Structure formats: C-alpha cells, structure tokens
Amino acid sequence: MKMVSLRFDGVSYWAQVDGGPEFLVGQRVSYQGRKGLSNLKGTPAQRYDPRRHLADHSAVWLYFLAPTAAAEGGLFHTLNTYDRAAFTFGFLQYAAHVPDGDFVVYLRALLALPGAADYFPDLVLLDGRVHRHADDGLRPLESAASTAPLMAWLNPSTAQVEDTEVIQAARFIHWVQNDPAHRALQVRSGVEHMQAAMRRYDAAYGLDGRPIEQCLLVADIRHQGRGSSSEIRLALQANQPVEALLNVGANQYPERIKTLRKALKMLAGEPSFAGQRWRSALKDFSA
Structure with a gap:
C-alpha cells in the first residue's frame, strides 16, 4: 500500500508517496459556496498530446479529443474537487457524479491494472461494480442509479477540504504521473467514451455527413453541459453551423470558446482530421 x-x-x-519527491496535489479554492482542490499545473510531458498515442489508436479520434482536452486542462492529472461532481480527474476531467459515466468506467478499468492493489487496496470489482472493503464486508460504491457512496469516498464534503479528499487525489495524481500504463488507459477511456458518445449524438441530432468540426463541437457542448439539445439542433440548422455551435454558452464560458477556436484552427492543417465527416453507416469518421 502506498x-x-x-x-x-x-x-x-503537497504530497509525498512512500517518502519520494514532493508533488503538487492542488490549490485550495472556493467556488459557489463550495471548497475543494484545483490542479491545472504541469509540464508538457504531463499533457495529452495525440501524437504520442498514434501507435495505439486511430489518429482521427486522438485529434478529435484534443480541443476538448485543451479546454478541460489537458493534463493527465487535471483535478477539480470543488464543483457538483465532487471529484473530476484526468485530461478530459472524468466526473464522478454520473452513474456508469466516464469516471466510473475509467475507475473500473484502473482497478484491473497491476498498480491498483498498491494505490487503492480497499477497492475491488465485484460483478462489474466498484466495491470497498469495510469491516462488515464489501460495500458497493456505485450502481446504475447512483455514485453517491463513491463521491463520498473520494470527497466526503464540498463544505471544506478534508485530508481524505487530498489523499485520494494524491494517489490518483502520483499513479498517473509515474505509470505509463495508467496514462495509456486514460487515453483509451477517452477514445472509447467519445466513440460511444458520438453514436448517441448521431441518433439524437442526425449527424450523418456532418464535418468533424461540427461533431466535435456538439460533443464538447454535451461533455461540458453548457447547452441544451434544442440549442444544438438550432445551431446545426444555421447557415454557419460551426459559428453557431461556438456561440452556444459563449457568454458564460468565453475562455473555453477561445480555447476551442484556437484548437480548431491548429487542426485545420492536420491531414488526419481535416475533411473528415461522420458516417452513420460506419459509426465512425471518414473522408
């Protein structure tokens, strides 16, 4: 056990694991009456870069993730424990409050890695669900209906910053910073999450034949939750759908929109991204 x-x-x-080098866990912040941790500081090597994962995944999907990753912090150890999710982590900020959501799926996969017993020895998978060892046996932390026990295990309260919250965050951060398998899993989780999400968005919004830029913005709006389905449908019907989609939530989140514009501009010259369109029959992008 670490x-x-x-x-x-x-x-x-700040934290040390097993007496090793000290590292930043997060800055103490307040937000809308809640208190928690934020960590958006790191080196280029700790940041998601599609080019580092081309041997393992389709280039188009790796680049598809890049703008949203940039908007979410982009670091493998990006941390936020101060909002309603109680705990978000990773280069796409997987959020712990959604049953069967991105964080839950990610954590289940983490528990299959060899390092799990060292970092989270009290957790185990049972019937595909995350459970915790307790004095009276195994207790489920998540179900199809709720992740409240998991959120409490990660972050007991958003009224203050507790040692439990800092320690759990430190374990995630140290693990992802020191284990390439953990980083690879985080990328795989992101790719698979967005692939499944795009199939749902296609069914909801009729995206067949839509340019990848439009699809990416639909996915980003849904990922952050800054716009409704009616707003998305209206934007897709506009004369300039990309601009209309960028305007969804722009007044409330101007910095995110600025980041997305910059990222899309950089991808315009990327052969693996530019010219791709969603194909419903393939459930994938193609030129």
Missing part, C-alpha cells in the same frame, strides 16, 4: 504524507502551505496541498 503511504501518503501531506503538507499545506496556506494556499496549496
């Missing part, structure tokens, strides 16, 4: 020691400097929490 042993975690903590230090608070009045602004940020």
Whole structure:
C-alpha cells in the first residue's frame, strides 16, 4: 500500500508517496459556496498530446479529443474537487457524479491494472461494480442509479477540504504521473467514451455527413453541459453551423470558446482530421 504524507502551505496541498519527491496535489479554492482542490499545473510531458498515442489508436479520434482536452486542462492529472461532481480527474476531467459515466468506467478499468492493489487496496470489482472493503464486508460504491457512496469516498464534503479528499487525489495524481500504463488507459477511456458518445449524438441530432468540426463541437457542448439539445439542433440548422455551435454558452464560458477556436484552427492543417465527416453507416469518421 502506498503511504501518503501531506503538507499545506496556506494556499496549496503537497504530497509525498512512500517518502519520494514532493508533488503538487492542488490549490485550495472556493467556488459557489463550495471548497475543494484545483490542479491545472504541469509540464508538457504531463499533457495529452495525440501524437504520442498514434501507435495505439486511430489518429482521427486522438485529434478529435484534443480541443476538448485543451479546454478541460489537458493534463493527465487535471483535478477539480470543488464543483457538483465532487471529484473530476484526468485530461478530459472524468466526473464522478454520473452513474456508469466516464469516471466510473475509467475507475473500473484502473482497478484491473497491476498498480491498483498498491494505490487503492480497499477497492475491488465485484460483478462489474466498484466495491470497498469495510469491516462488515464489501460495500458497493456505485450502481446504475447512483455514485453517491463513491463521491463520498473520494470527497466526503464540498463544505471544506478534508485530508481524505487530498489523499485520494494524491494517489490518483502520483499513479498517473509515474505509470505509463495508467496514462495509456486514460487515453483509451477517452477514445472509447467519445466513440460511444458520438453514436448517441448521431441518433439524437442526425449527424450523418456532418464535418468533424461540427461533431466535435456538439460533443464538447454535451461533455461540458453548457447547452441544451434544442440549442444544438438550432445551431446545426444555421447557415454557419460551426459559428453557431461556438456561440452556444459563449457568454458564460468565453475562455473555453477561445480555447476551442484556437484548437480548431491548429487542426485545420492536420491531414488526419481535416475533411473528415461522420458516417452513420460506419459509426465512425471518414473522408
């Protein structure tokens, strides 16, 4: 079991695992009456880069993730424990509050890695669900209806920052920073999540033949939750759908829209991305 020691400097929490080098867990922040941690600091090597994963995944899907990753922080250890999700983590900020959602699927896969017993020895998979060892036996942390026990295990309260919250975050951060298999799994989880999401969005919005830029923006709106389905449908019917989609939630999230514009501009010259369209029959993109 990995042993975690903590230090608070009045602004940020720092940790050591098994007496190793100290690393940043997160800055203490307040947001809409809640308190938690935020970590958006890291090196280029700790940031998602599609080019590093071309041997393992389709280039088009790796680049499809890039703008949303940039908008979500882009670091494999991106952390947020102050909003309604209680705990979001990873380069796409997988959120713990959604039953059978991206974080839950990611955590289940993590528990199959060899490092799981060292970082989270109290967790186990039973019948495909995450359970915790307790004095009276195994207790489920998530179900098809709720992740409330999982959220409480990760972050007992958003009214304050607790040692439990910092320690759990430190374990995730240290693991992903030091294990290539963990980072590879995070990318695979992102690719598979977006592939499944695009099939749902196609069914909801009729995306057959739509350029990849439009599909990406639909996916980003849904990922962040900044617009309704009616707003998405209206934007897709506009004369300039890309601009209309970028305008969804733009007043409330101007920095995110700025990041998306910049990322799309950079991808315009990428052969694996430019010119791709969604094909419903293939359930995939093709030129």
